[in-house]
Amino acid sequence: MTAACFAELGHGVCVGDIDEARIRSLEAGRPAIHEPGLVELIERNRSRLRFTTDAREVFAAARIVFVCVGTPPTHSGDPDLSAVWAVIDGLPAASDGLVLAMKSTVPVGTGRKVRLELDSRGHAAVGYVSNPEFLAEGTAVADFQAPDRVVIGSSEEAPGDAVAALYEELGAPILRTDVPTAEMIKYASNAFLATKISFINEIANVCEETGADVSVVARGMGLDPRIGPQFLRAGLGYGGSCFPKDVAALKQLAGNSGYHFQLLTAVIEVNELQKRRVVAKLAKHLGALRGKTVTLLGLAFKPDTNDMREASSLVLAARLLAEGAHVRGWDPIALEEARGLLPGVELYDDLLVALEGADAAVVVTEWEAVRAFPYEQAGRVMRTAVLVDGRNVLDPDEARAAWFVYESVGRPSLA
Ligand code: UDX
Numbered sequence: 060m061t062a063a064c065f066a067e068l069g070h071g072v073c074v075g076d077i078d079e080a081r082i083r084s085l086e087a088g089r090p091a092i093h094e095p096g097l098v099e100l101i102e103r104n105r106s107r108l109r110f111t112t113d114a115r116e117v118f119a120a121a122r123i124v125f126v127c128v129g130t131p132p133t134h135s136g137d138p139d140l141s142a143v144w145a146v147i148d149g150l151p152a153a154s155d156g157l158v159l160a161m162k163s164t165v166p167v168g169t170g171r172k173v174r175l176e177l178d179s180r181g182h183a184a185v186g187y188v189s190n191p192e193f194l195a196e197g198t199a200v201a202d203f204q205a206p207d208r209v210v211i212g213s214s215e216e217a218p219g220d221a222v223a224a225l226y227e228e229l230g231a232p233i234l235r236t237d238v239p240t241a242e243m244i245k246y247a248s249n250a251f252l253a254t255k256i257s258f259i260n261e262i263a264n265v266c267e268e269t270g271a272d273v274s275v276v277a278r279g280m281g282l283d284p285r286i287g288p289q290f291l292r293a294g295l296g297y298g299g300s301c302f303p304k305d306v307a308a309l310k311q312l313a314g315n316s317g318y319h320f321q322l323l324t325a326v327i328e329v330n331e332l333q334k335r336r337v338v339a340k341l342a343k344h345l346g347a348l349r350g351k352t353v354t355l356l357g358l359a360f361k362p363d364t365n366d367m368r369e370a371s372s373l374v375l376a377a378r379l380l381a382e383g384a385h386v387r388g389w390d391p392i393a394l395e396e397a398r399g400l401l402p403g404v405e406l407y408d409d410l411l412v413a414l415e416g417a418d419a420a421v422v423v424t425e426w427e428a429v430r431a432f433p434y435e436q437a438g439r440v441m442r443t444a445v446l447v448d449g450r451n452v453l454d455p456d457e458a459r460a461a462w463f464v465y466e467s468v469g470r471p472s473l474a
Pocket of ligand 1: 192193194195196197249252256289290291292293294295296297298299300301302360361
């Protein structure tokens, strides 16, 4: 993604990865992730992009090396930094003048550790810059091209200047800071957004008890510029490759340094429980779920991506299976990714076929095809017309007019 976007800005970019299959499909113009606009971007900039599994080729070709490796969570909640260290290990002896720009999300303090390590290995003349990434999946190309801000953390001027220069033409505010502050900005931003989501989800749960409508409450809150309208969509909770991992990592980071981050503990717990509330909503209308057929509409963690990491569908499917329900899953593009992750779930690429004979449907991911829910046809093929809208994207009046029992999150129940 980053490579294709820098190529679009006119730079020559060499992309290195240890995964040969990934490099081969990139060469063929087929990135493994589904990201709107990415295939076209690679195609348009073919002449400026080079792909390789040989790290030496990357280091030989580049002045600035962006480290974009995965930092997945470990059992302790700390991120696994082995891929980051592998990059450092791969640095050739003659690397003076090279700048390493860290895009991967790494715990606050990692940059300083890398600096010490570089110095001790005779790489004092290799620059180090923290340049966290704020791209959201599904809008990553647009987010890169029109960022809200670019954060550049460095302890020396020159490497920071070199990285900043790459972004200047985008016209976004560039915040220059030290390395730990840049690292913390990334964690604090994601943790704050996750907190906003858990907050509105708790408000939604109280709305359900009191008869208020959370979507209107969110609109009313969002009109206050100090609060802002974004990330106040109540639903099944947050998933994806960033929020769950980064919130856990920040909590862990705080804990490792002796501070108990109470707020984040609650944010995580609310998010976990939020997905499970669907089960009670289904049982309210279907009774015991044993033997009932429930169709999950959408499996990816959000629309416009095939990413299944920490998707709500995973927890929900497992809960429903544990209740003895037959679980079906529909998704327009994430089926291949879903296959190994959802044992016991029947997968469909046709929404109406997935609904045939179902006792209930649950909106898990707000795909366009779900937003345009075909009430009439669905009502004809489902055994019972029960719809639980886990993303509040359907119109309750329309659902009621089509004789559906309709439940959503934090909006008055129209059963
Ligand atoms: C996020 C950040 O937005 C991005 O800046 C960062 O670089 C990576 O993490 P992403 O995970 O791609 O991006 O998706 P995002 O659109 O932020 O949604 C994350 C999750 O929160 C999704 O599961 C989404 O459904 C959920 N969400 C989002 C809500 O439940 N309510 C909201 O109001 C917004």
